[in-house]
Amino acid sequence: MILHLYFARRFLVTFIGVFAAFFVMLGLVDMLEQVRRFDSDAVSFGAIMTLTLLNVPEGLYRILPLAVILSGVALFISMGRSSEMVIAKAAGRAALTAVLAPVLVAALIGCVGVAVLNPLVAATSKQYDVLAGRYLDRAASVSSISREGLWLRQGDKDGQTVIRAARAGLDGTELSGVSFLSFDQDGLPAQRIEAARARLTPGAWEVEDAKLWPLQDSDNPERDAHEYQTLSIATNLTQNQIVDSFGIPSAIPIWELPGFIARLERAGFSARQHRVWFQMEMALPLLLAAMVLVSASFTMRPARFGRTGLMVVYALLLGFSLYFIRNFAQILGENGQIPIFLAAWGPPVAAALLPLGLLLHQEDG
Numbered sequence: 001m002i003l004h005l006y007f008a009r010r011f012l013v014t015f016i017g018v019f020a021a022f023f024v025m026l027g028l029v030d031m032l033e034q035v036r037r038f039d040s041d042a043v044s045f046g047a048i049m050t051l052t053l054l055n056v057p058e059g060l061y062r063i064l065p066l067a068v069i070l071s072g073v074a075l076f077i078s079m080g081r082s083s084e085m086v087i088a089k090a091a092g093r094a095a096l097t098a099v100l101a102p103v104l105v106a107a108l109i110g111c112v113g114v115a116v117l118n119p120l121v122a123a124t125s126k127q128y129d130v131l132a133g134r135y136l137d138r139a140a141s142v143s144s145i146s147r148e149g150l151w152l153r154q155g156d157k158d159g160q161t162v163i164r165a166a167r168a169g170l171d172g173t174e175l176s177g178v179s180f181l182s183f184d185q186d187g188l189p190a191q192r193i194e195a196a197r198a199r200l201t202p203g204a205w206e207v208e209d210a211k212l213w214p215l216q217d218s219d220n221p222e223r224d225a226h227e228y229q230t231l232s233i234a235t236n237l238t239q240n241q242i243v244d245s246f247g248i249p250s251a252i253p254i255w256e257l258p259g260f261i262a263r264l265e266r267a268g269f270s271a272r273q274h275r276v277w278f279q280m281e282m283a284l285p286l287l288l289a290a291m292v293l294v295s296a297s298f299t300m301r302p303a304r305f306g307r308t309g310l311m312v313v314y315a316l317l318l319g320f321s322l323y324f325i326r327n328f329a330q331i332l333g334e335n336g337q338i339p340i341f342l343a344a345w346g347p348p349v350a351a352a353l354l355p356l357g358l359l360l361h362q363e364d365g
Contacts, residue, residue: 004101010079011102011292015071015109019060022067026059027052043135054128058250061121064113068106068288069319072295073312075102080299080308096359099296106292110285118281119253126251149266150175152242154235159184161233163205165198168269173200173239178207180233189215193233200242205233249277272340276333279344280326287326290351294319297355297362322351 031052038048060067152163159182166177180193195210210231213221252260257278261271298315299308326347333343 003098006101007098008101008105011071011075011105014075014078015067015105018067018071018074022063023056023060027056030055030059038135047131047135051128051131054124054131057117057121057124061113061117064109064117064284065287065291065319065323068109069291069295069315072102072106072292073299073315076296076299077308077312099292099300099359102296103289103292106288107285110288113288114254114281114284119255122251122253129251149177150269152237154237156234156236157185159190160187161235163198167266173242175199180205180207184216191215192221193231195231198233200235200237200239203234203236205235207231207233249274254278254281272336273334275340276330276343279340280330283345283348286345286348287351290322290348290355291319293352293355293359294322297358300359318355322347322354326351 031048034048034051034055038051148164148166150165150168152165154161154163161180161182163175164179164181165175168175175198176196178195178198180191180195182190182192184190192213192215193207193210195207197209198205198207200206207228208230210228211225212228212231213225215221218224249257252274257274261274261278264271264274295315298311298318329338329343329347332338333340338346
């Protein structure tokens with residue numbers, strides 16, 4: 001038990017050092033990128049630092065597997081040079097037993113990452129987009145999903161229009177049970193339109209079975225209301241704007257993602273991309289544990305055997321390959337080429353079994 005705690009502490013300390021080094025490096029690189037992106041006359045240095053601190057967590061979270069495999073490589077090389085692993089084996093500890101503690105710590109890091117870092121990254125990314133959009137005069141999101149359905153917003157020189165739809169097509173261009181509430185430049189209600197269906201065409205919404213209530217210059221909107229079989233409403237929205245405005249799944253905290261998926265599907269949109277991301281986040285602890293096994297399978301050997309540098313290269317190449325395969329499987333899963341569960345859990349399971357087989361082979365001599 002004491003030996004396991006020792007190995008676990010060594011790995012955790014090494015990981016913290018590697019993680020801190022990546023934080024400093026990414027912070028410097030991102031700060032230079034923010035200086036290049038924003039006008040220094042309009043944005044102060046304090047604002048640049050704020051943007052950097054808000055943007056760095058996302059990069060750190062993405063390279064978490066890389067930090068884990070580098071920590072494993074550094075740990076096992078250090079233990080090999082100090083002959084600690086030889087002593088552990090001489091004391092009757094098998095190689096798999098010695099690597100158990102770092103694997104469990106890596107899995108625990110993955111659990112903390114999913115439970116804590118994921119919501120933190122989602123919050124900082126959202127705040128970064130808000131601040132960056134403010135400094136760049138970029139428009140805010142044009143849509144949102146709630147229990148009431150899909151909400152859209154469009155605007156022009158005459159005012160703003162809020163659109164609510166009970167359901168929408170997969171591409172966001174076909175709406176049903178739709179309401180249009182228009183406001184003038186002063187923010188006062190101008191008119192309200194209720195329609196059975198609405199279809200987005202270039203430059204306009206084509207609505208069917210609509211009823212229009214004038215809310216200005218009328219003391220009785222119901223009396224002055226008109227019904228239309230078809231009606232055209234000008235818009236500056238496009239299909240890409242509607243779909244892209246939902247944001248990437250990583251911008252949604254893991255705790256809120258199941259509810260968001262349910263609302264997205266109730267509104268009529270496909271939530272496959274979000275489902276794949278959710279399952280991949282659930283598989284993150286297994287992936288990090290597999291990265292420790294990868295590093296151990298190549299570098300958990302006495303230094304006298306030589307070729308340490310080559311073994312490090314092999315470990316990193318295998319780790320990068322598995323990470324690339326994971327991202328490729330994610331794309332296949334999002335496109336519906338393979339099942340969601342296979343896309344999310346297949347690469348981590350394979351990443352764990354492959355180095356485990358190498359370790360068993362080495363253990364048998």
